[in-house]
Amino acid sequence: MSYQTLLDAVIKGDIKAAIEETLKAIDAGQNAQDILDQGLIEAMNVVGDKFSKGAIFVPQMLRSAKTMQECVEALKPHFQENAMTTKGNIVLGTVKGDLHDIGKNLVGMMLEGAGFNIIDLGVGVAPEVFVDKIKEANADVLGMSALLSTTMPSMSLTIKALTDSGLRDTVKVIIGGAPVTRKYAEDIGADSYASDAGSAVLEAKKLLNIT
Amino acid sequence: MLIVGEIINTSRRRIAAAVEKQDAAFIGQVAKDQADAGADFIDVNAGTFVDRETEYLCWLVKTVQDAVDLPLCLDSPSPAALSAAVKLHRGEPMINSISLEKDRFDAMLPIVTAQPCRIVALCMTETAMPVTVEERVQAAGELIKRLTAEGVALENIYVDPLVQPVSVDTRMGNAVLDAIKTIMNDFPGVNTICGLSNISFGLPVRRLINSTFLTLCMLQGLSAAILDPTDKRLMENLLSSRMILGKDEYCGDFIDAYQKGIIIKDLN
Numbered sequence: 001m002s003y004q005t006l007l008d009a010v011i012k013g014d015i016k017a018a019i020e021e022t023l024k025a026i027d028a029g030q031n032a033q034d035i036l037d038q039g040l041i042e043a044m045n046v047v048g049d050k051f052s053k054g055a056i057f058v059p060q061m062l063r064s065a066k067t068m069q070e071c072v073e074a075l076k077p078h079f080q081e082n083a084m085t086t087k088g089n090i091v092l093g094t095v096k097g098d099l100h101d102i103g104k105n106l107v108g109m110m111l112e113g114a115g116f117n118i119i120d121l122g123v124g125v126a127p128e129v130f131v132d133k134i135k136e137a138n139a140d141v142l143g144m145s146a147l148l149s150t151t152m153p154s155m156s157l158t159i160k161a162l163t164d165s166g167l168r169d170t171v172k173v174i175i176g177g178a179p180v181t182r183k184y185a186e187d188i189g190a191d192s193y194a195s196d197a198g199s200a201v202l203e204a205k206k207l208l209n210i211t
Numbered sequence: 212m213l214i215v216g217e218i219i220n221t222s223r224r225r226i227a228a229a230v231e232k233q234d235a236a237f238i239g240q241v242a243k244d245q246a247d248a249g250a251d252f253i254d255v256n257a258g259t260f261v262d263r264e265t266e267y268l269c270w271l272v273k274t275v276q277d278a279v280d281l282p283l284c285l286d287s288p289s290p291a292a293l294s295a296a297v298k299l300h301r302g303e304p305m306i307n308s309i310s311l312e313k314d315r316f317d318a319m320l321p322i323v324t325a326q327p328c329r330i331v332a333l334c335m336t337e338t339a340m341p342v343t344v345e346e347r348v349q350a351a352g353e354l355i356k357r358l359t360a361e362g363v364a365l366e367n368i369y370v371d372p373l374v375q376p377v378s379v380d381t382r383m384g385n386a387v388l389d390a391i392k393t394i395m396n397d398f399p400g401v402n403t404i405c406g407l408s409n410i411s412f413g414l415p416v417r418r419l420i421n422s423t424f425l426t427l428c429m430l431q432g433l434s435a436a437i438l439d440p441t442d443k444r445l446m447e448n449l450l451s452s453r454m455i456l457g458k459d460e461y462c463g464d465f466i467d468a469y470q471k472g473i474i475i476k477d478l479n
Contacts, residue, residue, distance in 0.1 A: 057378060057413055057414050057415060058376070058378035058379060058412070058413025058414065059378050059379075059381075059413070059414070062378075062379065097312075097314065099312070099335060099338065099339055099340050100340065101340065102375065102376065102379055102412075105379075106379070123339065123340075124338065148258070148288045149258035149259065149260075149261050149264055149287070149288060149289060150287075150288045150289045151288075152261050153261065178222060179222060179258050179259045179261075181259065184261065
C-alpha cells in the first residue's frame with residue numbers, strides 16, 4: 001500500500017487529513033508498525049531534510065511534528081502487546097546552570113519524529129542526573145545543549161562523569177547550542193556535534209548505524 | 212532611543228576569525244562603522260571562546276576603545292570575564308548582564324556596584340525562561356528592588372524582557388510587547404532594552420521581521436535596543452518611528468539624516 005496521501009498530509013501539517021489517512025490505513029488492514037515507519041516517520045524524514053536545506057521553516061516543522069504526534073496517538077491502540085519498536089533511547093537536556101530550552105525542544109521533537117524514544121530531562125540538568133537517567137533508561141544516545149559560554153564546561157564534566165561511572169562506552173554523546181562548535185565537541189571528547197534539529201537526527205542515525 | 216551596536220560578537224564567523232588573529236585593524240573598522248552609523252554603545256562579546264573568553268574580551272575592550280571614543284557594552288555571562296574587562300574600560304560601561312539566577316546574581320552584584328555603570332537585567336525567573344507577561348514583570352520588579360537596594364540608580368537599570376522566537380510560539384511577540392509597556396509604566400524612570408534578532412529565529416526575511424518588531428517595541432516605550440546599526444533599512448525605520456512617536460523635535464533628526472543621505476529618498 002502506498003502512504004503517499006498520508007505522507008503529504010504530515011508534510012503539510014494537516015492534522016485532520018493525516019488522522020483520517022492513518023485510520024483509513026488501519027481499516028484497510030495495514031500493520032500499525034508499517035504505518036508508523038513507512039508513513040509517519042518517512043514523512044518526518046522528508047520534513048527534516050527540507051528544514052536542513054532551508055526549504056521550510058521552524059513553524060512548518062513544528063506543525064508537521066504536531067501532526068505526527070496526533071497520528072501516533074491514533075495508532076497506539078492498534079499496536080499488539082509487543083508495542084511499537086523504537087530506533088533507540090535518547091536522553092536529552094540543557095546542562096546545569098543553563099535555562100535555555102527552545103533549541104533543545106526542537107531537537108527532541110525531530111528525534112521523536114524520526115522514531116526515537118526521547119527522555120527529556122528539561123533544563124539545568126546536573127552531570128549526575130544525566131548519568132543516573134542514562135543508566136536507568138539504558139540510553140543509546142545522550143544529547144546535551146548549552147547556550148552560555150559559562151555553562152558549556154558542564155558538558156565536559158558530564159562526559160567525565162560518564163567515564164567515571166563506566167558508562168562512556170555504552171552511550172554516544174551529541175552536543176549543540178549557539179556557542180558550541182564542532183571543535184569544542186572534539187576537544188571534550190563528544191562523539192558528535194549538531195548545529196540544528198535536522199542535523200541532530202542525521203548525527204544520531206549515523207552514530208547508531210541506522211539507515 | 213539608545214543604540215547598542217551588536218556586530219562585535221564572536222558568534223559571527225568573521226569576528227571570531229579577526230579576534231583569533233588579533234586583527235585590531237579589522238575590529239577597529241567594524242567599531243568605527245557602527246559609531247558612524249549612530250551607535251551610542253559598542254557591544255563586545257567573546258563568548259564562543261570558552262577557555263580564552265577573559266583574555267579576548269579584554270583585548271576587544273582595548274582594541275575597540277583605541278578605535279572609537281564610545282563606551283562599550285561588556286557582554287558576557289561570565290563574572291570572571293566581566294570583572295577583568297570592566298577594569299580596562301574607559302568611561303562608564305554598560306554591563307550585560309545580571310539575572311535572578313542565584314549564583315549569577317551573587318557573582319555579578321559586586322562587579323556592577325564597583326563603579327557607576329548601566330546594567331542590563333534579564334527577566335529570567337530563578338529557575339526558568341519567562342513565558343508570560345506576568346513572569347517578566349515580576350522578575351523585573353524583583354531585579355529593580357534588589358539592585359536599587361544596593362545603591363544602583365533606577366535610570367541605570369536596563370531591563371531586558373527576553374525576546375523569544377515567534378516561530379516557536381506565536382504568543383512570544385505580545386508577551387514581550389506587553390511586558391515592555393507594563394514595566395515602563397509600573398517603574399517610572401527605569402529603562403528597557405531588547406536584542407531584536409531572537410524574534411525572527413527560524414523564519415525567512417529576518418531583517419524585515421526585526422525591523423517591524425523594533426517599531427512595535429518603540430510604541431510600547433522601549434528605551435534601548437541591541438541591533439546592527441549598519442543595517443540601513445532598520446535605522447531608517449528607527450528614525451521615522453521615533454519621529455512619529457513624538458521623540459524628534461521639529462523632526463530634526465529625520466530631516467538631518469535625509470539631508471546627509473543616510474535615509475534614501477526613493478525606496479522603490
